[in-house]
Amino acid sequence: MPDHDGAALLTRQTKRRRVDIGVKRTVGSAAYARARESPPPDGMSQAHGQEQDGDGPLVAHGDGEKSNVLRKLLKRANSYEDAIMPFPGATIISQLLKGNMGKNGGSDSGFQGSGALSSGGSEIQAEDACSNSSRDRDSPSDCLSPGPPLPPPLPPSSSSSSSFGRPPPPPTQPLALSSFDLDRLSDEHLRAKRARVENIIRGMSHSPLVRPGAGEHGLDGGGGGGRGRENDTNNSGNNGDHGLGCPSGLLSSPGSRGAGEVYRENKRKQRLPQQQHSFTQLVCSRQEQRQEERRQLKLQLEDMQKQLRQLQEKFYQIYDSETEEEEENGENGEAERGGEREEDGNLSEDSIRSDGLEERHRDRDRGRGRRGHDDLSELDPGLFLDRARALLREQALIDGELEEDVDIREEEDRSGERGMKRRGGGGGGGGGRQLAETLKQELNCAVSQVVDTVVKGFSSPKQGGGHLHGGTPAAPSSSSNSSSSCPPPFGPLPSLTPDPRFGGGGGGSLALGLNGDGSPTPSYHSSGQRLHCFGDVLVPSPLDSFGGLSGRLSGVPTPNDQTEALPLVVRKSGGGGAGEGANPSLPPPPPPHHPSLHPSPLTASLGFSPPSFRHPFPLPLMGYPFQSPLGSHGGGGAGGYPSVPKDHHRSSPDSMDIARETVSLRTKMASLGGTHLGHHHHHHHHHRQSSPSQHGAEGLSLSLIKSECGDLQDMADISPYSGSTIQEGLSPNHLKKAKLMFFYTRYPSSNMLKMFFSDVKFNRCITSQLIKWFSNFREFYYIQMEKFARQAINEGVAAAEELAVGRDAELFRALNMHYNKANDFEVPDRFLEVAQVTLREFFNAIVAGKDADPSWKKAIYKVICKLDSEVPEVFKSPNCLQELLHD
DNA sequence: ATGCTACCTG
């Protein structure tokens, strides 16, 4: 009584006493309300309608669509992974270091394949065949050397086979080693030699498979320490599979040097592995053939080198006479190249430690890019050269010994290219032009010849796709790197390193850089395409952190063709984005990638969400289009989207719904799950929301989907699942809807919210937000009630009965203004009743002086929470706003 | 330990 002092009291002075209403909210079907005025603490009737939270690994898809080749590649990659995994990091590193001695040989085989299907493919098949045979039967006789204790019968699982770091030497290897290694090995290795010889002999007689144990000295690089060796021996059988594919370890080290004679085993097996029965024979014959081929190739390379040198000399002579302008250009080019090279070297060293997962991934990606690149290469001579280089490189990798030659050659090429560039840049010298042209042609011819030869020689007949991938095996720059000393002992590693060279600019250095932490920072070199590919695949937002990437990309000039996905992405900031599509320089809006194609192990390896979570989800959603993640203010439709009027003037609710969907929430979400946002793809169908009638069905389907998904536990998980209509965040329309729902229910249960916001993928975050919204609504509501109650008291109202809340009441107006600002919704009478009850409760409480009690509101809350009424079914429709507002 | 709420603050 005394207390009504006034408004002053309105300000909440309540100390932070907990006023929670312990009231249990009856939720389920809100029907209860009125009937039960009684205060019993009703047991909740919550019908748990559906637990939809789900998080679902929606995505297992992945492979399904991939081509067989991809599958194989993946498989292989996996196997490599497995192989690597077992080793503790230190071990791996040590192995790698050891391996450094030699240029990597083997690795390339493993990965190149991925990149370039052409040659790799055959290889792969061969491997598979072999592996299969070995696995299936476990009989050493088939693929491997029979002599040694048989490898323990391993389960068919591929992993077992590769469990030991490197693939054992391929069957053919023995030969190579014998000829080559013996020459070079130092005294220290005599023993090793002996063993090797024995092995070789054995292998010759029996089967190709040689035990890695033989290569003790550094060569065994792959094998690594004793431990590794043991393992190798055990696995020999299994490893053998790979062996065919990549004889890396043994071959690698010495090989590089042996410009002259070393004949490394050619990893690629063009021959069909199919004839397993006479495997050994095949191997032997194959080896011989390979050697032949190698020699020829080598000779060709030498010739090429000579030619290049000559050309270079010529060029320089001419060049000297050229204009200064041109010189400048040229110098720039050189400088760039130099930088790249340095980087290359550094990278290579650093890269050693990389686990290879990312690399592998990248490699794969690269392969794709490469493919695309081919077209360009044909057009642009420079590119062509690069490509040729890449091919050569690849080959070199294949033949480890040739590497150096290649490098040299490459140098030459570079210089030649440089010259060309200058010319092109300078454009000036009249006479120079002709010369340039001539040089170009010559170079092209020479290169093309070599390339053709190589391709023919190596590309397996099987791979019909040859031309597609054909030349592209990006030669893993590793070769060049190798010079710097980073031949990863593990087959996979080398190949992993991305080959930057492809880029037109390319000089030959590796563009790829690994951060100390192993995070890949691919420097994308030159070709825009590559970029794209990269972007498509890798660039999940998390990568953004690797600022280097984007930054570097920006540097790349070429606008590329690519763009597969770009159009789909909605960039808010970009606005219509004009140019951004091509220009990566912008802050990294994560380019969408196609999930199905790229499982992007990278992210997984980085510790980001497991692949399963990375599902793509459609940014532009049908029902509620989102704008790009962070900046979603409604500023207007993001470019590309149907522009929708931001304001929701009641005029066209429809447009509203669709249009202003972006929500602040999203921002939050983005921050939380930001990493994921990037990935979302859109495959979805573009919205069909046009017809409201469909929505009902949609809603159902949505709910089903949701249920399937299960709920995500973490915000991080918000992964958006690309359901057609399910959103990962709450839109402004959702907020509006919630407000309207407040007219019916002040205390909705989370289950209810899930039911009514079926178009939202619920996770903790979303649920919390919705609850928070209602909490805020209540807060405002009760504040208003208290305020008006006190006001009434001050005005002299004697009895609560005098208080009535009608549509004209100020209280109502205030509330309506808050929850239904546009006043485009007809507030149910029930709400007025509840409001009136609430007001009276407050009035009575205050009059009674209960407000002295810090928790005096609690009682009121209890009462009010029981007054919730059922929310009309319409609200369950995602498009309810359209329907509701129309009225 | 979790979920829901109120309260407070920005």
Add this chain to the structure above:
DNA sequence: CAGGTAGCAT
């Protein structure tokens, strides 16, 4: 409206 905090209840 959202963040943060704290009490209560499960």
